[in-house]
Amino acid sequence: MATDRASKSPSPIPTTEFGQDGSTVTDSQWAAMQTVLNFVYQYRTPEGEDPSKLFQRKVNKRVLPDYYSVIKEPMALSTIKANIHSKVYKSFEGYVRDFALVSHNAQVYNRPDSGAYQDALIIKDVLEKELAKLVRDNVITAEQAKLPFLGEIPTQEDIIMEEVEEEDDADPEASDVEEEEDEDDDVDDSDEEGGKRKRRKGARGTGAITKREKKKDVDKEDDDPESRKKRGRPPRVDTPMEARIKEVLKGMRKFKNSSNTLMVYHFERLPDKAVMPEYYNDVKTPMALDMIKKKLKRKKYTTLEQCMKDLEIMFENAKSYNQDESQVYKDAVYLQKETRKLAEEVKAKPDTDYVMEDGRLPMPDGILHNGELWKVGDWVHIQNANDLTKPIVAQIYRTWQDQDGAKWINACWYYRPEQTVHRYDRHFFEDEVVKTGQYRDHPIDEIVDRCFVMFFTRYNKGRPRNFPADKEIYVCEARYNEEKHKLNKIKTWASCLPDEVRDKDYEMDLFETQKKMKKVPSPIKYLFKEGEQKETDELPKPVWGAPNAPPKIGAVHMRPRDPKDSPPPEPTPTPPPPPPPPPARPAMPAHSSSYNSEHRPSNINISGANMHQQSSAHTPLHPQPSPATYTPSHRSQYQTHSASPAPLQPMPPQQQGQFHPPPLTPHSSYKAPAPVSQVGQYSTPQSNYAQPRGGMPPASGYNAAVPPPIEVWHLPDSANVSIPEDVRSQFQCDEAGRILFFTAPPAASEPRTRLGHTAKYLAYKLKREEMLRAKRKADSLNSGTEGKARKRAKSEEMVAQERVKEQARLKAMEVMEDALADATVAEYRAIYGEGWKEAMERELQELERKQGEAGKLREERERVEHEWKTREREALAIRGLGGNLELVVKR
Incomplete structure (x- = not known):
């Protein structure tokens, strides 16, 4: 964090407040210190202004908290006055250094055109002149009067594109919240992660300063698990055209007018419509730099000329609305001329001049991988090194190729509820995920499959059109603030999407009736320690694992509920018990009572007999319910039963079919998807388990008070090492090289249908060959006896040749059929997309x-x-x- 860096970074020059034990300051120098300080206090500019007013006391941390993240050694005139009074300085150089810090800090934090920056220059000039007088009076030496070097001060060129760079490099959550505030004046999300601070006018943004320190802290962040939640943002991947536009915008900010003000400031934003409504009556096409920057960010410009056209409109608007003698008109004329020159200069440069420093090559059209095109805006599953059964839900934000030719994506992570920190009584939708501020880089090979995330206002109305039925669809309602561990409701879904796709929408297949959405308790509610956790406890921390993966598991707490948090839903009332069965008729045979569940023997399997019990949810063997692992996946993938003992201690088969209430540990079987190496295997497996039971009432399949079961197993290290390495290498292993065992086999993939002849055609072919043989035989019998041997030999030779030709033809046909099948499948994929199988089936039936x-x-x-x-x-x-x-x- 910037604050940590500020407090721990060394000073450019060692402080002089704690010098040698003996002071070298003479009495005349103490008096000179006070004299110079008083002169600075009393100095006034020709306009009668006091330049020392802003520097008399230290900056209020509550008013400007980011000041102390930028300035490492705050200093004020009051501090210098107290040090003189207490005779803290051990040398005159220490006094000069503190005075120089006052001016230096103001120049580092503020913009060059701000009042504070200009006042700091005046104070510095006054100080140098007064010190020169002391040198002439032989009170101090010239060496003592020299101002020390306290570090580089950012020049105007260093900050001229600060706004553009901060937009590119800042966490996209900032722009998300800003856009939400533009559309809704409510300030519910004002504490959103990454929200832009309100700085006093003239203050320099912290982005440019903290960038200089970022490299120093990379190693520390890699070793700090907590720092991971603050790392990651979409990298800047500019095409040469985008780099040229940015260079033009950057060059515009170099020019100042006669009043030493940047000319471009007139064109930053449009006038307030409420203050100047006449402007919008006169100007038919309003245009400002913030609008151009937004269009650039959203990839609306495809050529430099399109951007230049908007700039020309902006300048012409200013010239037509303002008087010829006004400063705005003059600045517009000058900037228009210089901007045209800049555009010609950047167009003359080759594309190689605009290659990213790290060799990134943008791929704006997407990446073709495993026969599919992955582009910005796609929702994907990414391999999760912490839990292979729960891939990371993410949306692609960037696509590029590195200098080694490897393809990369940058994706925004969406956490599952069990990966967040929240109140123990928090409820979530089924299949819910939450948007995070994590924007991480992944090789394209780490993409597992497609998925989809819908805003909660649309989730209950339908499903995306033409989206495969076997792919996961999640619902999202909130953002997750990892800094404060808060969940804030999203007000505008478009603000959560990449700029390139915010204006695009998807078609839906609507339900006949809206789906009823139900919230369930937190899947990690079992972590809550009732009686031990209190409202005054510190916020717990999630458990982190692999460096480029979400937390292994989140945490729950009982801190006071935020006023904006909705209370947990009321518990659903227990349904009334079913009415008792009607009494048996006297005329019924005696054996008919066996159909009554109360008289049914306990060793008969009746798992499919109860009408109220679904085949995908099984009843435990004892009253204590077993939880279903909460992951956003199809509900039929989870079956609760209690036939699994502790890890690596399998129960004998004869025990699994009997009823033992106390000894057995409840455990839920997770129908895991295929391993990550099998891309696209996220189909819903069916369950056929027949659970024996004896008169037990049906129990719920979900219990948030019990931890979820382990779904992936591995042997102890000693046992794992005993397996030969060549054997281990043939199985799926974790990062430590241990073989992984899953609770269910992978879903079987559907074999590809090969093209071939129908049985009817093959039968006709065989019949025709028999007819030909019969004809040849008849012709042979009808011919005379002369030359029978010769004809027979010739006929046999021809048959043999025909047989060889037929074999060769059949082999060639097989090769052609395989090639034709592959080409046909590829052509159908290209033409029909996801529906290629159905199209092929239709045309095969027509062909048949x-x-x-x-x-x-x-x-x-x-x-x-x-x-x-x-x-x-x-x-x-x-x-x-x-x-x-x-x-x-x-x-």
């Missing part, structure tokens, strides 16, 4: 129908041909008997 029709036509044609040939043979056999018979046959 047409092939059947063609087969029928072929059979009919061959039948007709066969009849004509038969008639011709019969006509030839009779033709030699006489002309009259031949005519009769032909007729």
Whole structure:
């Protein structure tokens, strides 16, 4: 944190407040110190202003808390006065250094055009002149009068693009909150993480100062788990065109007018419509720099010329509205001319001049990986090194390629409820996630699958159109402030999205009736220690694990509820018991009573007999309910039963089918998705467990007071090491090289349907070959005895050749079919997208129908041909008997 750095960073020059035991200051020098101080207090400018007024006392920390994050050694004239009175200084140089600090601090914190900065320069000039007088009077030496070097003071060029850079580098949560405040004047989110501070006019932003210190603290942050929650923001990945626009905007801020004011300040924002309504009557296309910056941030400009067109509109508006002799008009004319020059200069530079320092190559059109295009705005699952069964829910904010050719994304994380710190009685929606301020870089290979996050106001109305049914859909209602561990309700969902997609919306398939949304207790409520935790306790900390992953688990507390927090929902009343079954009729046979559940033997499996019990939720073997692991996933993935003992101690099979209430530990079986190496396996497995039970009442499948079960297991280190390394390498392992064991097998992938001939066609082909063989045999029998051996040999040779050709043709057809199948699948994916399978099935069915029709036509044609040939043979056999018979046959 900036505050920590300020308090621990060494001073540029060692302080002189604690010098040697013996003071070297003479009495005349003590008197000179007081004289110089009094002169500064009494000095007035020609306009009668007091330049020392702002520096007489230290800055109020409550008014400007960020001042002490920037200034490491605050100093005021009152402090110098007290040090003189108490004779703290051990040398005259210490006095000079403290006086120089007053001016130096003001120059570091404030902007050059601010009043405080100008007053500091006046104080510095007065001090140097008074010290020069003391040198001439031989009170001090020239060496003692020299002002020490206290560090670099940012120049005008260092801060001219401070606003643009702060927008690019700041946590996007800041702009999110700012946009929400623009759309809603309510200040409920004023304490949002990253919200912009209100600084007094003229104060320099802390961004440019803290950047100089950032590199010093990188190593410390890597070792500090708590610092992870403050790291991460989308990196700046500018295309050459965007870099050129920023250079033009930066160059505009160098020019000052005759009053030493930056010319660009006139054009920062549009006039207030309530104060100057006539401006909007005269100017039809209002334009200001803040609007241009916003369009640049949202990727609205595709060329430099588009930005220059907006700048021209801005300058022309100022020239048409203001008088020719006004300062605004003059500044607009001058800036317009200089901006055009800047644009020509940046266009003349090659693109190589605008490559990012670390070699990042922007990929604004997205990254093609594993046959899918991943682009900004996509919702994804990312590998979670802390828990492979709960991938990170995130949204892509940046895509780029590094100098080694590797593809990267930057994504905003969304935490699951069990990864946050909240009150123990907090309730969440099922499948809820919360937006964080974590913007982390990931290799493209760490993307597991697609998912989707919907705002809670739309979640109950429908689902995104054409989104696969086997992909996860989450609901989001709040932002999570990791600094204060607070959940703040989101007012404008668009402010939570990347700039590139804020203006885009998605189509929905609406439900027939709105879905009823129910909140459930916190999934980590079991961590609450009733009787031990109090309202006055410190906020607990989450448990961190791998460096680039969310917390392993959050925490709960019972600190006082924030006034903006809604109270937990009222508990749902217990439904009334079902009415007793009607008495048996006297005429019914005696054995019919076996259908009554009260008389049913306890060793009969009736898990599917109760109408009120769903097949996806099983009843525990004892009254104590077993919790379902809370992860945003399909509800059918969780089945509660109690047949799993402690880790690595499997229960014998004969015990799993019996009822033992006290000894068994309740445990819920988690139907885990496929390992992360199998991309896209997030289908919902079905459950067929038949749980024996004996007259037990159905219990709830969820209990927040019991910890969730372990879903991934590994052997002890000693046992794991005993397995040969070549064997271990064939299994999925964690970062420590231990083999991972899952509570369920991965979901089986659906085999690809290969193209091939229908059974009907193959049968016809076989029949035709038999007909050809029969025809050849008949031709052989009808021919004379002469040359039978020769013809037979020739026929066999031809058959053998045909067989070889047929085999070669079949092999070639197989290769062609495989190539055709792959090409067809790729073509269908490109044309139909996610619905390619359904499209292929439809066209295969149509092809099969047409092939059947063609087969029928072929059979009919061959039948007709066969009849004509038969008639011709019969006509030839009779033709030699006489002309009259031949005519009769032909007729």
